[in-house]
Amino acid sequence: MKNNSRRGFMGKAFGAVAGLGAIGSLVAMKKSWDPLPSVKAAGFTTLDMSTFPEGEMVTEKWRGKPIFVLKKTAEMVAKEKSDPAAQARNIKVGNDNYMVCIGLCTHLGCIPAFRKDTADFLCACHGGMFNASGDVTKAPPPRGFDIPPFRIDGNKMVLGEVGPEYQAMKDNGVTL
């Protein structure tokens, strides 16, 4: 009797110890699956804003993703005066206005194409559309282009670092 209860208790205690070992192993295995430190460190790109021509959509790269940079023409800026959503997405560097965003459709991740004559974006995968400020104008994408974390440094923009302008956009729900 006494032996049985001791055996039972020891069995459970042993099981608990083995269980802790298993959990420890699983934690180690989860961490092996994590992105490597070298991958995480490569996550910063510096853009020289003086190189972008007006009205041209240029694709840069950050963390393997395409980044759309569009320096707005005076016409585009004027059109936006009546659009608060567009103004909230606007990025000002010096005296120039830019649309900077991650060039991936927020639906399922395809790269939308920029159409110069209509100054908008069309995603070939499911027909989603975005305007020149990056707002979604036709479903199925659920929201406008995401804006990468950025910090303005004089005439340069560092992607991957959080500056006050980006933080404000995040706080106001302009981007995720």
Add this chain to the structure above:
Amino acid sequence: MAHFTKATSVKDWLNQRLAIDTVEKVMASEYWIPKNINFLWAMGMILAVTFGLLTISGIFLLMYYQPSVDTAFYSVNYTIMREVDFGWLWRHVHGVAASVVFLIIYIHMFTGIYYGSYKKGREMIWISGMLLFVTFSAEAFSGYMLPWGQMSYWAGMVITNIFSLGSLHLDGLVEWIRGDYVPAQAFLNRFFMLHVFLLPLAIMGLIGLHFAALRIPHVNNQDGEEIDFDAEAKKYLEGNTKESKVMRFANDFLSKDLMVVGVFLIFFFYLVFWHYGFALDPVNFDPADGLKTPAHIYPEWYFLWSYEILRPFPVDIGLVAFGFAQVIYMLLPWLDRSPNTIPANRRGLFGIWFWVLLVDMVVLTAMGKLPPEGIFSTIGLVASLLFIAMWIILPFITMNEKKV
């Protein structure tokens, strides 16, 4: 130490140590199969043969394939296809078999649904089979990544994006799965590990479970008749092979199986040598380019029906519908409330349900490939809603089925 006697022959020696006679009887010569079956019953053997072809061709591909984003495409399309003797053959066999295996899986699955082979004691066969479908799907997806062509990259991008779970924005989870912000070296390497080692291991284990689950309930028959296997086996062993309702797995059932395999191989090799474009999609012959989305991205044909269910709805609803579609087949034994194990054509409403489901699956598959615009997206929406509705009404149309 157990008692061993001096062996009288090699067979006796093995029998004393491994009981090979008993094993042979249980697995082959006295594994009783009903005679009342048709060629659809051979699909299991065809799957085993196709899995064998995949494994063997895979072994030879594995000798030359390089799982590196810089050299993967070249190792497949130059080294294996141009330089390795018969490399092109293993690649074509592997690609075509990977596609054809799903055709056979769907035939096998729908045969089971039609004849009620998931009911009354056979639920574990159905569950292990559906788990095999899921594992084979993961195996196919991971394998498709490996050539690192445009479709490999973009299918990888889109399907891993699904794990952000819409409005939940689990971007961290997506990055963890990929091991990077986008599909890159870490992604390719780990899917290589899954494809070559972990998933085949799981598949082999599940095949074992699937066979074990079949052994006790025995194979079903065309009328769903409950057979007294012991009585019928006795008739057979007494010499009454013509009147017995059962036959041996080996060599009776096996000989018919192999005949069907023979016909299958003619069809299969025709595809391997002359008609392989459906399996070796042209878009994947462009090397992967993360900055250039192909004009049309689509999964392999066997994923199109569930991909289509994802598309017509707003993101979150689409994800719920997609999750539903992955899981719902698994629940069939419990959603079908009827007590009858008979073929669908004798089950009234269920018979209609079967054919409507089959046609709906074909429609969803076709719409999944077509551009989601105009009439195609309308048909796709209707077909997706129909799919969901069909499964919801299944318990209701079967619960009043009269016991036959």
Add this chain to the structure above:
Amino acid sequence: MKELKILAVVVFFTLLTYVLVEPYAHGQMHKHVDSESFTYNDLPAITKTGDATRGQELIMGAGCAGCHSIDVAGMPAPMDPVMAAQSYGVNPPDLSNAGAVYDAKFLADLIKNPAHALKVEHKFDANGGKMHPMVPFYGMGGDIDQEVSDIVAYLQSIAVKTEDVTPAMAFENACGRCHAVGYENWTQIGTKPTFKYEKDSLAFDIKVLEYQDSLKAYMGKLPPDLSMYIRSRGEHFISTFMENPQNHLAGTAMPRVGVNADSAEKVIEYLKDAGDTKRHEREEIGMNVMIFSIIFAIFALLWKKQVWRELH
């Protein structure tokens, strides 16, 4: 028989799914472009009979050798390919086999109006002041159509015979100055030689990259490597694309190259050698395997019949 009915149902649903997912869907995704069999119907027919001797004089006088080498006539290129690309965007072709590779009507039109023959007037508009790098032939005083016929006749006379045009010749001439084919070791400046020292190999690679920079600036983007294009685009697409790129990609910078029907076939053959190298072996072994499979199935049937004699 019941099994035949079941087989018919299975085959029906399989074929239905296949037809919808493959030929039908692909037809919806890519519009079909018909071939005009390289007849170049938009170009005027040649009405004059060309005099090759006069053509040779005209070519010397017109200064074609200022950009074009003619190897068989002993006229070397005035610049190396990299410098030529810097000046003109792309290396002007050697003219030794132009008479065999290109269509005569095309050559005639090209000599008089390059941007028109090449179908790049949307890019090089003389009225807008943007001239094609190739200087048109304005005539040497006589009947320009006669003179052009003479030049074409000369080019045809120095070229190899049609049956001697190899796939590599057709490709390298018509396509190879813009498109690399890595799997055949072909770069825009020629087949990459094997070098003893890595330094020389890298020096060659740098020359290729410099050429490609000029080419990219000229074309707007680097023309793609064509190694696997026969499998990613298919024979029909490539053939009709060569015939008139604008039919597939309106506004593209790629010129209509003007190959004749025979050379077009040879270009396709070259691309098949690059991207579908083992096709002959595949067909041969395929035949053998099919025959074996049929014999296998027959023997399986015979065995089954023997076993089942006891069971029915």
